[in-house]
Every structure is written in structure tokens, then in C-alpha cells.
Amino acid sequence: MTSDKPGPTVVFFGGIHGNEPAGVAALTEVTNTLKCEGAALDKGSLIGIRGNLPALLQKERFLDHDLNRIWSRSRLETVLAKTEQERSTEEKELVLIYELIQEVLQSYSPPFYFIDLHTTSSRTRPFITINDSIINRYFSRIFPVPVILGIEEYLEGPLLSYINELGYVALGFESGTHDDPAAIRNAADFIWLTLVYTGLLSDYPGREESYNRLDRASESDHDFYEVFYRHKLPDTHNFRMNEGFRSFQPLPKGTVLGSERGTPVAMQKKGILFMPLYQKQGEEGFFLIRKTPSWALKLSARLRKWKTHELLTRLPGVRWTDSEKDKLEVDLSVARFMNRPIFHLLGYRSRQRDKTHLLISNREHKARNDDYKNTFWFSGH
Numbered sequence: 195m196t197s198d199k200p201g202p203t204v205v206f207f208g209g210i211h212g213n214e215p216a217g218v219a220a221l222t223e224v225t226n227t228l229k230c231e232g233a234a235l236d237k238g239s240l241i242g243i244r245g246n247l248p249a250l251l252q253k254e255r256f257l258d259h260d261l262n263r264i265w266s267r268s269r270l271e272t273v274l275a276k277t278e279q280e281r282s283t284e285e286k287e288l289v290l291i292y293e294l295i296q297e298v299l300q301s302y303s304p305p306f307y308f309i310d311l312h313t314t315s316s317r318t319r320p321f322i323t324i325n326d327s328i329i330n331r332y333f334s335r336i337f338p339v340p341v342i343l344g345i346e347e348y349l350e351g352p353l354l355s356y357i358n359e360l361g362y363v364a365l366g367f368e369s370g371t372h373d374d375p376a377a378i379r380n381a382a383d384f385i386w387l388t389l390v391y392t393g394l395l396s397d398y399p400g401r402e403e404s405y406n407r408l409d410r411a412s413e414s415d416h417d418f419y420e421v422f423y424r425h426k427l428p429d430t431h432n433f434r435m436n437e438g439f440r441s442f443q444p445l446p447k448g449t450v451l452g453s454e455r456g457t458p459v460a461m462q463k464k465g466i467l468f469m470p471l472y473q474k475q476g477e478e479g480f481f482l483i484r485k486t487p488s489w490a491l492k493l494s495a496r497l498r499k500w501k502t503h504e505l506l507t508r509l510p511g512v513r514w515t516d517s518e519k520d521k522l523e524v525d526l527s528v529a530r531f532m533n534r535p536i537f538h539l540l541g542y543r544s545r546q547r548d549k550t551h552l553l554i555s556n557r558e559h560k561a562r563n564d565d566y567k568n569t570f571w572f573s574g575h
């Protein structure tokens with residue numbers, strides 16, 4: 195739906211995973227309420243995109259491939275070059291969504307916001323996940339829920355990373371457990387608040403209630419966390435999580451979480467458990483997270499204002515990998531004092547290429563900060 199008055203464009207995705215219908219239900223509920231009450235948006239446009247339709251019908255996470263793991267640039271190019279007949283179920287969905295995104299970017303007006311609604315198989319507080327750019331941080335911190343940074347470093351080709359690389363605000367919202375009615379409630383509250391925070395609505399009845407409900411559901415946790423471990427599962431796995439674990443549960447080293455083909459799987463380090471897997475489909479058994487101290491958040495925001503990549507390439511052991519200056523390769527045997535946490539502070543995402551080489555890319559230099567400079571959540575920084 196579009197207002198007569200021009201303004202921001204907010205795009206919600208629901209059902210990218212077919213066994214997660216709560217986002218779709220919440221979007222339908224909010225748009226129906228707006229229509230029934232004859233309430234128009236105060237400005238801008240609201241667009242809802244239903245993700246994996248064939249998988250939604252089957253109530254499966256996916257049919258051929260995970261639709262949230264095929265958005266890397268190279269995979270996208272390969273799929274776009276295929277004929278319709280050659281494409282798998284999710285590749286067809288990928289192309290449809292890709293074309294919708296291009297159309298939105300061409301026909302609607304900035305600033306753009308993209309929000310992907312999900313749920314988890316385990317019990318959890320509602321939470322936001324973002325690629326760690328400054329615009330994403332500033333926008334997500336106004337919601338009364340915890341924010342998880344850097345999960346994209348562990349995932350291949352999520353939808354939001356693709357959108358982030360185009361420079362827009364993009365955040366994931368995980369509203370609760372798949373089949374819990376509270377997950378629909380939380381997602382609807384989140385959508386309503388987003389409409390206000392982006393300026394599409396100046397206000398709505400029940401705004402305070404939805405803020406308070408989300409705050410209660412998240413147990414007033416408004417902290418930032420970063421992922422430091424992923425328990426990757428092989429393609430065919432037999433991983434079984436033991437009953438009773440939930441996201442945001444702090445656990446000591448050595449805690450036995452589950453088993454793989456009868457062998458116990460224990461935590462190698464202490465940490466806060468995140469997204470333990472209680473379903474068959476999925477590539478990660480669990481993640482571990484830790485709180486990001488507020489001094490680190492402040493320091494990194496300050497450091498990112500500098501053009502650090504120009505400086506970095508003058509260091510021994512650091513070089514561009516491509517002519518587009520998109521990625522830097524760091525030889526850790528030469529640049530010994532550099533490590534992942536330092537690059538994170540400077541605004542880079544990193545991937546371990548091999549034992550001695552890191553591949554890092556800057557999250558900030560593509561961000562369209564100017565598009566957001568007049569928003570209440572970004573101006574003044």
C-alpha cells in the first residue's frame with residue numbers, strides 16, 4: 195500500500211522459510227487492520243513479499259535448497275543465467291524475489307528498509323539479527339529487543355547480506371518459536387513499531403502496548419551480542435539436540451547439548467546458547483554468542499568514520515583481491531598483530547580463507563548513509 199504523500203519504502207519478507215508462517219500471518223493481520231479501519235499510511239509505501247510459496251504450502255523449511263542461503267553474488271549470477279526449466283523450486287523463488295526487489299528499488303522512493311521475518315525451532319526471546327553496519331545498528335537499537343551482530347559471517351548467501359551489500363538498512367526479526375501464537379503477536383507488534391519508526395505512520399492506537407509487550411517478551415533485554423561460534427552440521431547429519439535448551443541461555447564450558455550419531459556434543463567454550471536446532475532441516479546445530487560491551491560499540495562507530503581501508507592496504511601482508519576493491523586479503527603470518535576482533539571494530543566482516551589468510555570486506559563503504567541522514571534515528575550522529 196502507498197500513501198498519496200511520498201516517503202520511505204518499507205519492504206517486509208515473510209515465509210522465506212516455509213515452516214515459518216508467523217511472519218506471513220502477522221503481515222496479513224497488520225495490512226487487514228489498516229484496510230478495515232480505512233487508515234491510510236501518513237506517507238511512503240509498505241510492501242509485503244511472501245517468500246517461499248511452494249515450501250509454505252508443504253510447511254517445510256525448503257524443498258530443494260534453503261532459500262536463505264543462495265543469495266551470494268556468484269550463485270545469483272548462475273541462477274539468473276539458467277532457463278526457467280533448469281531452475282529448482284527455490285531458484286525460481288529466488289528469481290521472482292530478485293525481480294521484485296529490483297522493481298521496488300527502481301519505482302519507489304528512498305530511504306529503503308528491508309525486514310525479513312523469521313521464527314526459530316527453539317524457545318527464544320524475540321530478537322533482531324543484522325549485518326554489522328552503522329545504519330543497521332542505529333535503526334535496530336530503537337526496538338525493545340536484543341540485537342545479534344555478525345551472524346552473516348557464518349552463513350553462506352543469506353537474503354539480507356545481498357540487500358546490505360546494496361547499501362540499505364536490512365534486518366532480520368525472529369519473533370519466537372515456529373508454532374507459538376506469541377510469534378505472530380510479536381511479529382505484528384514489530385511491524386507496527388517499524389511503521390512508526392520509519393515514518394509511514396505518525397502513530398497508531400495501542401503503540402505503547404505493543405512496545406511493552408515486545409519488551410516483556412524479550413525480558414527487557416536490549417543488549418547487543420556477537421556470534422563467536424557456529425556448530426556447523428555436515429550435509430547429512432544425525433544431530434539431536436537434548437530437550438530443554440533455549441536461546442539466550444548462558445552455559446558453562448563442557449555442557450553436553452546433544453549428540454551426533456550417538457556421540458555426545460559438548461560446548462568447547464563457555465557462552466550464551468543461541469538458536470539450538472530442534473528440527474531436521476538446517477545447517478547449524480547451534481551458535482554461541484556473547485555480549486558486546488557498549489565501549490566497543492562506541493569505539494567502533496567512531497573508528498568507522500575514517501577511511502581505514504586506504505590505510506590498511508599500506509600495511510605489509512594486506513592486499514586487494516580484486517580490481518573492484520571489494521575484498522582485502524590479510525596474510526596473518528605477516529600481519530601478526532591483526533585479528534578478527536580488530537577488523538570487526540573497523541567495520542569489516544571477515545572469513546577465514548585458510549589457516550593463515552583472512553578475507554575481509556568493508557561493510558561501511560557501500561552503506562547509503564546519506565539516504566538516512568534526515569531520519570530521527572540516524573541524524574545527530
Ligand SMILES: [Zn+2]
Nearest residue numbers: 211214312313
Ligand atoms: Zn528462518
